[in-house]
Amino acid sequence: MKIAGKTVVITGASSGLGAALAQRMWRAGAARLILLGRHEARLNQVVRALQADGADAHAVLADLSHEDDVHAVVDWLRAHAGPVDILVNNAGAGAWNFLEDSTFAEIREAMAVPYLAAAWLSSALLPAMRQRQRGHIVNISSVASTLVWPGATAYIAACRAMRGLSDALAADLRGSGVHLTHYESGPIETPYWATHPQSRARVPGIARLLVRPLSADEAADAIIRGVEGQRRHVVAPVMMAAVLRLHRLLPWAVQGLMVRTGFRL
Numbered sequence: 001m002k003i004a005g006k007t008v009v010i011t012g013a014s015s016g017l018g019a020a021l022a023q024r025m026w027r028a029g030a031a032r033l034i035l036l037g038r039h040e041a042r043l044n045q046v047v048r049a050l051q052a053d054g055a056d057a058h059a060v061l062a063d064l065s066h067e068d069d070v071h072a073v074v075d076w077l078r079a080h081a082g083p084v085d086i087l088v089n090n091a092g093a094g095a096w097n098f099l100e101d102s103t104f105a106e107i108r109e110a111m112a113v114p115y116l117a118a119a120w121l122s123s124a125l126l127p128a129m130r131q132r133q134r135g136h137i138v139n140i141s142s143v144a145s146t147l148v149w150p151g152a153t154a155y156i157a158a159c160r161a162m163r164g165l166s167d168a169l170a171a172d173l174r175g176s177g178v179h180l181t182h183y184e185s186g187p188i189e190t191p192y193w194a195t196h197p198q199s200r201a202r203v204p205g206i207a208r209l210l211v212r213p214l215s216a217d218e219a220a221d222a223i224i225r226g227v228e229g230q231r232r233h234v235v236a237p238v239m240m241a242a243v244l245r246l247h248r249l250l251p252w253a254v255q256g257l258m259v260r261t262g263f264r265l
């Protein structure tokens, strides 16, 4: 789907990839941007920068791990935004930890955002998309959709849930005119790594050696190319895509290296 002239909703737009994606979507010609986040000051800063550039951008505050907030977002969209063309389920990124070192709340939060938030919002916006036979859902995830490594258990499980949601939803949507892109990323330089310093140490040695982290703008551009090219599955950077291709040929070799060069307590 071409971005130009479209109404775009981006979750987790107050920081990192979501904020970069909002800027890039605006440059690609989006008509209206509705940006979701929890932290008012950060979200307003992103929205004000876009408005100063002439964008029709709006901030909607919501904690997407709460069902009530998701209902409130959907009501706001119906009242103020009109039909949504593109939904980017980007909010997420909890701490990487061994399961036994995670609190129950952290385990629940890891699944609530991204997975539940993406499923709830998609389910609420899909009927109108189906009716118009037009729309695009983008699920942002990580290579943890495919690979596993030690010390990020709840995060990896949630990425698998996102992959399952993407695959099942794409099957549902076949022939409907509504498209879905699952974005599977290697590391991206965003504020995530400063707010979760223990995660950096848990990037497996082999990934550190082979894969250069993307800038948030590079990741956003890969996603935009995926949406405009109606690609079902996007992997970035190119080296990460090569690793996943090798994984399809030699799954135990690649997976074994991810585990053996991973973090140990």
Ligand SMILES: NC(=O)c1ccc[n+]([C@@H]2O[C@H](COP(=O)([O-])OP(=O)(O)OC[C@H]3O[C@@H](n4cnc5c(N)ncnc54)[C@H](OP(=O)(O)O)[C@@H]3O)[C@@H](O)[C@H]2O)c1
Pocket: 011, 012, 013, 014, 015, 016, 017, 018, 036, 037, 038, 039, 040, 042, 043, 062, 063, 064, 065, 090, 091, 092, 093, 094, 113, 114, 140, 141, 142, 143, 185, 186, 187, 188, 189, 190, 191, 192, 193, 195
């Ligand atoms: N950074 C990477 O290396 C990397 C790699 C692969 C995939 N990804 C994926 O990319 C996405 C964005 O990550 P990022 O690196 O840009 O992280 P980030 O800078 O920490 O941003 C995370 C965003 O998610 C929002 N968010 C988190 N919990 C939320 C909740 N309960 N309700 C509403 N919004 C919530 C945050 O909003 P507030 O700040 O307002 O709370 C923030 O806007 C995530 O889904 C992540 O898994 C990142």
